[in-house]
C-alpha cells in the first residue's frame with residue numbers, strides 16, 4: 112500500500128490551558144480575561160489555511176505561570192508571554208508565516224536560561 116509522503120508539521124504551538132480552582136491565588140494561564148485564547152489561535156490558523164502544517168496543542172502548566180497566559184512555539188523553544196488576541200495575530204503573521212520570531216513578546220532571559228544537560232556522558 113502506497114501511503115505517499117506525509118510531511119512533518121512545520122510548527123507546534125503549545126498553549127497552556129491550565130486554570131486554578133476558584134479561591135487559589137496561584138497565577139494561571141486561563142482566567143476569565145484570557146479564556147478563549149486557544150480557540151482564537153485555532154481560528155486564526157484555520158482562516159490562514161495553515162492548520163495541519165501548524166499544530167495547535169492545548170497543554171497543562173508550562174512552568175512559567177507568573178507571566179501567563181503563555182504559549183511555546185516549536186521548533187526553537189520560543190516562549191511567548193502575556194498573550195492577547197493582538198499578540199497571537201502578530202505571532203502567526205510574523206513568526207509562523209514570516210519566519211521571524213517577535214523578540215519583544217518573548218519571555219525574559221532570566222526566566223528562560225539555557226536548558227540543563229541531562230546527558231550521562
Ligand code: FES
Pocket residue numbers: 127128129130138139140141171172173174175176179181
Ligand atoms: S498555568 Fe500556564 S504556565 Fe502554569
